[in-house]
Amino acid sequence: MASSKNKRSGVWNYFDQNDQHVVCKICQIELSYHNSTSTMRSHMKSKHQTVNIDQSTEERQLPITAFTTAGNVRPMCTPERAEKTTNLISKMIARDMLPLSFVKGDGFKEVLHFLEPDYNPPSRKTITARIELQYECKVSELKTTLGKVEFVAITTDSWTSLTTESYVTITCHFIADSKVKSYVLQTRALEERHSAANLAEHLKTSVEQWGLAGKVVACVHDNASNIVAANRDVDWESLSCFAHTLQLAINDGFKAASINRLIGACSKLVGHFHHSTIASNALKQKQRQLELPSHKLMQYCKTRWNSAADMLARLHEQRWAITAVLSDRTTTKLADAKTLELIDDHWQTIEEILPVLQTLKIATEALGGENYVSVSMVYPLVHSLLSRHLQVSGEESQKVNEFKNTVAASLKQRVHNANLQNAGKTPLLASALDPRHKHLRFLDENMRVSVREKLFEQYQSISSDVMGAGGAVAAAAADEEDEPVPSHRRRLSLFFGEDYSESSRDEWEQFLTEPCIPPDEDPINWWKDNTKRFKKLGHLAHRYLCVPATSVPAERVFSAAGLIVNRLRCRLSPEHVDMLVFLNKNM
Structure with a gap:
């Protein structure tokens, strides 16, 4: 092999000679080499454009794992680096919900060539294969995680894509590492009719495929009759989404004649500013003159009751800017102003009803989270609404009191009276295990006793050898932090058994007499610190506190899915839709 030391051209720093090659x-x-550097220079210009082949002698001594461009050292694109780049691109597409055709874009190729001149951009087919591989790896990883969990809850909901394909989403929730964890299991196309039988079969098959048979505590869903019926003959408890139930109750309040007219008038006013460029620009000008926030008006959507609260709050904030625009004849005709202006009684009702709506909005948002305990708050929250926030007041107008009475009556019918007949329901047992609400003051004395009796029955049925992730494992983790118990003491404890000192009853009674923690503290952290003292109850806490109060986790998938299945990706197969949603939500 010829040495490059005697070669004068800088191109020799990037080539080795071997006979005629x-x-x-x-x-x-x-x-091929024919005593000329022309071929080598052409190769460098076409394949490695950023390499400075006319570098100094000092630069020629740099290791070949790097090359210079504009005075900077850049790592060479090795096969390993190219592999990692391709994987990162596929992850980016899933995480940012980009179309697969993104890799074919000239702009993307131009940026990529600037960053990695020697990297060959992947094709759509390559990216699809990588996404499929990432999906398989993530599914395997999640199945391993779920295999170590003793109790899970699931939520489900269905939606229809732009391509009119019907999908059913299932999410799962459990407690691990002292945290409430949530994952999207699948978003599968359901070609059959959404009958109760088909949905039930779909749920059972999915639970078995994910290795969750016998682990599901409850399924949370909306109030649709088909999904309610599908969850009747199953191994888990059927729970209606509380957010959906609360929305139905609030919508009943909106149907009251006076509030209905107010909502209609406000929607019409907001629609005028949304559809008129002149009115919209005039509003911006009035906002600057009156030093009001430069906020756009918000429209009411019937499927989201809290949008009514947002609409009224924004109108109240922008009242004087709106009034100024409507009274300006250069921007608003007199005839339009007469039909759009809100009367003083409307503005007064808005001011009075806003605190009520804000309270209901807080209740909805408090129960819609995925990463904290929520099911135990359902009945305490309903009780607080009925006993405090929805109580009529002589200082408020008849319209607001009518709204409160209607919502309260609907809540009592849909939640309070209907579901408080069963002391063994998950939300009640969860409240009894939640150190914030275990006093059960929101129940009458008879119901309080019934709930505790149901819980104590389950408590007594637990033996030390069946405690899994919820009890024994957590207790063992707590034990590791303390000094180990001498082996002879452990043997004596096993010899006499738990019943010898009535420690089981002591644990139960001690838990009942423990003071409650404040409502804003995390019950999971409390159980983390106290599982060693209450091993069996900790086991039950893991069972019931993992259940979400709403099916919002499944509904949240729709927004991501709507961006994935769009007009740029209308040819995506249902299998790839499932993969992309799964990766997007579980990364």
Whole structure:
């Protein structure tokens, strides 16, 4: 092999000579050599444009794992680096919900060439294969995680894509590492009719495929009759989404004649500013003059009751700017102003009803989270609404009191009276295990006793050898932090058994007499610190506190899915839709 020391051209720093051939040190390609550097220079200009072949002698001594461009050292694109780049691109597409055709874009290729001149951009087919591989790896990883969990809850909901395909989403929730964890299991197309039988079969099959048979505590869903019926003959408890139930109750309040007229008038007013460029620009000008926030008006959507609260709050904030625009004849005709202006009684009702709506909005948002305990708050929250926030007041107008009475009556019918007949329901047992609400003051004395009796029955049925992730494992983790118990003491404890000292009853009674923690503290952290003292109850806490109060986690998938299945990706197969949603939500 000839040495490059006697070669004058800088191009020799990037080639090795072997008889009548030269080999590029960057990409390992072999070229013919005929006592001329022309072929090598052409190769460098076409394949490695950013490399400075006319570098100094000092620069020639740099290792071939790097090359210079504009005075900076850049790592060479090795096969390993190219592999990692391709994987990162596929992850980016899933995480940012980009179309697969993104890799074919000229702009993307231009940026990529600037960053990695020696990297060959992947094709759509390559990216699809990588996404499929990432999906398989993530599914395997999640199944391993779920295999270590003793109790899970699931939520489900269905939606229809732009391509009119019907999908059913299932999410799962459990407690691990002292945290409430949530994952999207699948978003599968359901070609059959959404009958109760088909949905039930779909749920059972999915639970078995994910290795969750016998682990599901409850399924949370909306109030649709087909999904309610599908959850009747199953191994888990059927729970209606509380957010959906609360929305139905609030919508009943909106149907009251006076509030209905107010909502209609406000929606019409907001619609005028949304559809008129002149009115919208005039509003911006009035906002600057009156030093009001530059906020757009918000429209009411019937499927989201809290949008009514947002609409009224924004109108109240922008009242004087709106009034100024409507009274300006250069921007608003007199005839339009007469039909759009809100009367003083409307503005007064808005001011009075806003605190009520804000309270209901807080209740909805408090129960819609995925990463904290929520099911135990359902009945305490309903009780607080009925006993405090929805109580009529002589200082408020008849319209607001009518709204309160209607919502309260609907809540009592849909939640309070209907569901308080069963002391063994998950939300009640969860409240009894939640150190914030275990006093059960929101129940009458008879119901309080019934709930505790149901819980104590389950408590007594637990033996030490069946406690899994919820009890024994957590207790063992707590034990590791303390000094180990001498072996002879452990043997004596096993010899006499738990019943010898009535420790089981002591644990139960001690838990009942423990003071409650404040409502804003995390019950999972409390159980983390106290599982060693209450091992069996900790086991039950893991069972019931993992259940979400709403099916919002499944509904949240729709927004991501709507961006994935769009007009740029209308040819995506249902299988790839499932993969992309799964990766997007579980990364």
